[in-house]
Amino acid sequence: MKKQHYPSINETLYTEVLPNGLEVMLLPKSDFHKTYGLFTTNYGSIDNEFVPIGEEDFIRVPDGIAHFLEHKLFEKETEDVFQRFGKQGASSNAFTSFTRTSYLFSSTDYVYKNIETLIDFVQDPYFTEESVNKEKGIIAQEIQMYQDDPNWRLYFGILNNMYPNHPLHIDIAGTVKSIEEITAEDLYTCYHTFYHPSNMNLFVVGKMDPEELMAFIRNNQAEKDFVKTEAIKRHFPIETAKDIIKEDSIQLSINRPKAIVGLKGLDTVPEDGYERLKYQTSIQLLLQLLFGMTSTNYLTMYNSGLIDDSFSFEFSLDRSFHFADFSSDTNEPERFANQIINDLLKAGSSPELNQKNLALAKKKMIGKHLQSLDSLEYIANQFSSSKFGNTTLFDLSDVINSIELDYLKYVQETFIRPEALSRFFIYPDENQ
Structure with a gap:
């Protein structure tokens, strides 16, 4: 052991x-x-x-x-x-x-x-x-x-x-x-x-x-018998940016329109466990700087009434896929989607990406991480669902501290691409 x-x-x-x-x-x-x-x-x-x-x-x-x-x-x-x-x-x-x-x-x-x-x-x-x-x-x-x-x-x-x-x-x-x-x-x-x-x-x-x-x-x-171990062979279709559906919509019985923007990861993620966790954490920090509740992008959308408290964003990374999504209830779904896309594509010149903001975001992330370690459920679920080789959940603070602004901008340049973006809307059904 x-x-x-x-x-x-x-x-x-x-x-x-x-x-x-x-x-x-x-x-x-x-x-x-x-x-x-x-x-x-x-x-x-x-x-x-x-x-x-x-x-x-x-x-x-x-x-x-x-x-x-x-x-x-x-x-x-x-x-x-x-x-x-x-x-x-x-x-x-x-x-x-x-x-x-x-x-x-x-x-x-x-x-x-x-x-x-x-x-x-x-x-x-x-x-x-x-x-x-x-x-x-x-x-x-x-x-x-x-x-x-x-x-x-x-x-x-x-x-x-x-x-x-x-x-x-x-x-x-x-x-x-x-x-x-x-x-x-x-x-x-x-x-x-x-x-x-x-x-x-x-x-x-x-x-x-x-x-x-x-x-x-x-x-x-x-005390139990199991057959000889075999490597599992899975198959997933190969997809490129050309396969992405740029826009689609449906109608449902809702009061206000809903909009979501997706950003699909087009490159393969690092194989090394430490680098994989660093890549994932860097994108989470990047999105927090660009769209967190204290960011200029968020405040501009919120103060203009474009979004409300329903606005959220997340990043998902797992075997065979990784992507980010940004969603909100909004009276102007197309304008919301355009604004998110515009903010993403201009992220490289965003004044939010600076040393001071990154340092604060890292401290906030570490604090939230340490607080989460008081939850038995959180620890077990994170360990069981996120495999990073020899790097574990308990290495996350060191990983966060290792992320520098240059690496964050490198991740921004490789992850955010215009051909990787998509929009989806749900409009109120006028027949109901």
Whole structure:
């Protein structure tokens, strides 16, 4: 077991890769009464074309199957796993993203029993055609609920513009039509391919004895048999700037128009873990300087009534994609989009990009980061979803401090390009 101490934040992380390939990370927090466990597989909604384990040819599975599989793992032949966690004094849940599926619990008692339950239920699939067909109606209602959410439609509208061929633009839950195609056999195929321990990690944070807990987890896995590890082969379409849909819109039953601008990353991101985290953090700092609440760009739009408190922006980076988006409710959606695009394209000459502002933004980011480390959920989710090689969440303060203005301007020049921009609007439906 590897022990890594981070003196600047007084944290010690224990890690071990078990013989079956499972990566286990333990972070003791002696001043917490709660323990939080997160069991994650590197498998999400975009992984719909792959070579099944033990086979040679690529297959295409129905959209939404990763999310469907997440739902079905909780249902066993004789019981519902949620009820078992409840009897053990724990709350449990799960979620599926574009690239990950995670199962979790939090409790103050019966920690070992709950960790055992978490690992065992995820590693013991039970699917029947009857139970699969029963679930389809439930998930169809969930899909429809999100289709009625204007903000959800806005977000996936811009994703469809930026990634018209990539599965990123497809709703995580799939469509009503696609989930109707899912069979129990499909679920087992996806499960055995992506839920192998070598494609998963377990992160536990809270009150614990790391040596004892690691031995407990080690013994749990030693009692189970898994097939030989194989590298997972995924396929994603190759896209260029020419594939980007520059503008699109829909009408919904809303009171005010909504607008969103997307900026698609066209270059590959750094492979090295430290440089990858530095690249991601630099773009986050760049966007904060350009559009944060104290920036000239923000104040100009806000004071003129172009935006309100609904304005937001974010940057997303994961395997096979990275992009930024900027959105707001606004009475002038086209003007809003034009303003955002104009501010982005003129970022190189923006007076906001100076040493003083960067220093303040870095201090603010470090402060927010350190504050977030008081959340067990935040730590576990960040460690499990963001893989940076040997660089971890606990190195973020050093990464932030290393970012200089020259590098920030380099990132601005390479990331912000006119051919990478797109706009999407939602207008009120005049017929309703």
